[in-house]
Amino acid sequence: MVTRALAAVLVVAASCGCAPIVSPVDVEALVRDPRETGEFHLDTVTLESVTDLMRGAGERFDVRAGMTVGVLEVLERLGDEELSFDEVVAASRTDVGDDVQPRLAFDGARYLAEDFDSLLYLTLLYNFERAWSFAEQLGDESSATTSKSLVGFYGTIALAEALPVPVQTADNAAYVSFADAWLTFRIFLAGEGVPFAMNDGVIAHELHHRVFFRNVFDGDAYDNWRAFVTGDEVSRGGQLMRALDEGLADLFAVGHTRDTAFMAPSLKGVFADEAGFRDLEGGLADAVTYDDLSQSYLPDVEQRHCGFAREAGEDLYALPQFNIYCGGTLAARALWEGAGRDFDVLRNDVLPAVNRALPEVGRRIAAASGSRELVFDLDMFLDAFVAELPVERAGEMCAALAVRYESLFSEGRVPACD
C-alpha cells in the first residue's frame, strides 16, 4: 500500500502563493464508514464552499487559527448594558486568530495532508460543510445556516483578557454562543480514539447548537437569553433548556451519522463510560424518564452520572450538579423512540419538525417570561414539536413521549397530542 501510494503521488508543494484554491476541490479526509458502525477510514471527499483552502476561508465559515473567546467581561457588560447580539459577538471574540497554514500536497487530483494538523483541518472542513448542508436539508432557514461564522482551530476559551487563563483547551469542540463561533481544541498528547474535531457526529452536534440558539433566541427571546446567561443562580428552566439543547444536538448528530452511539469512537479509555451514557441505545437511555430526574429516582450508576441529590425526591433539574447531558439523552431517546428507531423517519420527519418547532419555542419562552428571566419547561418544546410533525407520525411519537414525560402528559401540557 505504502509503495503504491508513494509511486502514485506526484507531490507539488501547494503553499506557493498562487491563486487561491477554491471549491469544488477534492481532498483526503478521515470519514466515517457508512458500512461499519464506529469505523473510520481515509477517503477522497469534495469540499463545496471553500474560497481559499490554504488560508481557511470559506463561503459559510472561516477557519481561524488560535481564536480566543473571552467570557467574563462580556457577561459583566451584558448584565449592565443593552447590548445587541452583534455587539456581544464582537466583544467576545477577543482574538480572532490567524490564518491556518496547512501543509498540503497535490497528487494531480486532490489535496493531501502532509501532517496531522493538516489532516485534522481538512477533515474539519468537510465535517462542518456536511453538517451545515444537513441542517439546510432539514429545512433550516435561520441565521444559523444563512449567516457566516467562524471556526476557531485549536481555540481557547479564556475567562478574561486581563487573566487569559484558558478554561478549555483540550480535545473537544464547542459552539460558543457569545462569540457565535465554534472552537475546536487540541488533542491530548497520548490521545485515544478519533479526535473530537474529526468525528462528524461531534461536529454535527456542535453545529446544531447554533441552529438551536439562532432559532430560539434570535427573535423575541433574546432578552430572556441575556437574563439566563447573566443570572447568578441556577434555574430549573435554564437547566431544562440546556438539557434540551444537548439532546436535540445529539439527535441531529444521530440522524446525520446514522449511529446512535456517534460519540463512542471518540470516547475511549477513561471516557468509555461516558460513551455508554450518551448512546441512545445505552443503559441510561433505556432507563431515564423526566419524572425520574424530577424526583432523583435513578439507579446508583445513573444517579452518579446525572448528579446526586442531597435528599430523596429532590428535583435534579434544579440542582447545580445536574448533568445536562443526562437530560439531553432523555430527550434524544424519547424522540428516537417516537421515530420508531428508524433513521429515515428521523431524518425525513422528526428532525425537520424539530427545526420548524424551535422558533415557536422562542416565542413561547418570550411570552411566558418577563424580560429579566427565562421561564421554560419541556412542554413548550414538546407541544410545538408534535404540532409540526406529519399527522401520521404524531401517534407513535406521542405514545413514546407519554412514557418518557408522564407527568407532563398527565397534566395535559402537550395538547398537540390530545
Next chain:
Amino acid sequence: MRLTLLAALLLSSLPAAATPPKTRVLLDAPLALTAVPASSGVETEVAAWPGVRLGALAPLVGPLVAGGDIGLLATLASSGTDVVAVTRVLGAVEARGLLGLSFGGRFARVVPYLSLGAVGMSGPALVHGGASDAARLVVAGGARGGGGLLFTLGFVALRAELGGGVLMGRPEATTSLALGVAL
C-alpha cells in the same frame, strides 16, 4: 576551577592572527533543532535533526577564511492518536557557503563565521486513518542563513550555530551543536 584554568590557557593561545590559518577539512555530527510555525497556525513545530556534515575552510587574506559544507540530516515526527496519526520521516541535504575570521594558534583556534545556503528535504508522510493507511512523498526546500562559532582543539572541532530562513514556505529558526574532527 579547572575549567577556568583551561579557558585561560586556551585564550592565552589566541592572540589575533598570531598564527595564520590553514586549510581545514571538517567532519562533524550536528544535532540541529528547527522551529517553524505549525500547520495549525497556533503552535511552533520543533524538530530535532541529527546528521553528518563535511566541509572545508581555507584562508583567504589575513584571518579571513572561506569555505563550505554539505550536511545530511534526518528527522522523524509523529502525532495523532491510536486511531489516526501522521508520521513523517524526512531527510535533508543542506549545502552552505561559509565566510569567517580565524583566530588562534597552532593548537587552538576559534572561527566566528557567517553561513548562507540552501536546503532540500524529502521523505514519506505515513498516514494511519482508522481502517486505512496511506503515504505521500513530502518534497520541500528552503534557504538558510546564520552565524556560528567553530572551535578547534587539535583535531577536535566543536561548532555552535544560530540561524534562520525560509523552509517549506514558512519562516524558520534553527540552532545546532556539532562535534567532530578538523583535519
